[in-house]
Amino acid sequence: MPSNNAPVIVVGAGPAGVSLALYLAQHDVDTVLIETFTEANYLDQAPRTGSIHPSTLEMFADLGVYERIAPRGLVAPTFQFWDRETDSMIAEFDHAVLKDDTRFPFVLQCERIKVIDEVMQMLRGYPNVTLRMGTTLEAMAQDSAGVTAIVVNEAGERESIKGSFIVSGEGARSVIRKSLDIDFEGYKYPDQVLTVSVVHDFDKEHGYSYRNYLSDPEQWSNLFKWGQPERWRVHFPTNIDDDPELLLSDEYCQKQLQRFLPNSKPYEIVYRKLYSSHQRVAATFNVGRALLVGDSAHVNSPIGGVGMNSGVHDSVNLGEKLVGILRGEMDMPVLDRYTRQRRHVAVNHVKTITERNKKLINERDPEIRKRNHEMLHRSATDPTLAREYILRTSLMKSLEEVAAIQ
């Protein structure tokens, strides 16, 4: 087995994997990045994710990523809660209350694939990074001195790659997590969510901000602006028993959009997809020299837009520790601290924020709805409460707590 001189193997070129590979490359660590998608097709992935919070923008700025993604994203200083029953705005939160806390008092709406594209271009400039595109990890082994990844390469051949550490940035279906037999505790939401991308002027026509959460006892919804020209994404819950083909039909999607905001002509739909969501956190994020980051360690409902953000936070946290170990400045037990810190965030921030958001917009009891709406209004209009609220939603509070966890 190899020693600490062998490269770190990062599996998965999602936001968590590429961020870790970049961090390691910038700290002179040899890195092999393994990704199933090929050079030819990795940009063809389904559009998902896009709300990048101030805490992550700070990290991206330190990595040199922010200046590359900023021109490709939209600045969203505010987010709003709406009551669909009365078609009225309940609360508007403005990130300006964080002006003394961060260089970035706003959210950048920038899709996952644009972030990956930019970071991959940066990685190509580092001679200490080997990109193994079109290559899939099948299995792994480890002993106290190093790790071996068994992969199938682009030519369909099986080969083994030696490393000092192996990190799963493989997403929810992580082979590494499964091969280590780590419990992925949690539950699956019973309903699927329909996401529809449309070209429309929702802000000019109705006064929506670029990020909106819509509370409705019958049909909660989210509305986000993603890009130009006037491209928006709307999410609707679906009935668990409904036929997926019907839910994705033009007629059904148009009906939902017309109920959402009546329009004199049919909406121009550019994309539609059904997805399931889970709330799960791995029992541990480290076993020996194998580690989990991002969705391989924790998955959550996307309502709140914190999944990708927290994955990038995992990667920066882990990157510091791997660099420390490889330089002989830290010892292996620091990886247990990685689990303690990042698992705390997954359970007490990411899971809590996304579960609370879902409850807030999905509540059916009229009395509780009223109380929730009053609380949101009060929080948004009082600057002290608004700052506390956004420090949590932006995951800045989570980083403060992480620093105190030994």
Ligand SMILES: Cc1cc2nc3c(=O)[nH]c(=O)nc-3n(C[C@H](O)[C@H](O)[C@H](O)COP(=O)(O)OP(=O)(O)OC[C@H]3O[C@@H](n4cnc5c(N)ncnc54)[C@H](O)[C@@H]3O)c2cc1C
């Ligand atoms: C509709 C929707 C909207 C969302 N919106 C937001 C948002 O606004 N903000 C936010 O923060 N989060 C959001 N999320 C969540 C976010 O998309 C995920 O948390 C994030 O993509 C996870 O990043 P990751 O790098 O951990 O894994 P992934 O993005 O899943 O990437 C994993 C990569 O690993 C590769 N891979 C997998 N297995 C292997 C293997 N064995 N060998 C080689 N390669 C492998 C895959 O091909 C993929 O490229 C949203 C999710 C959805 C579904």
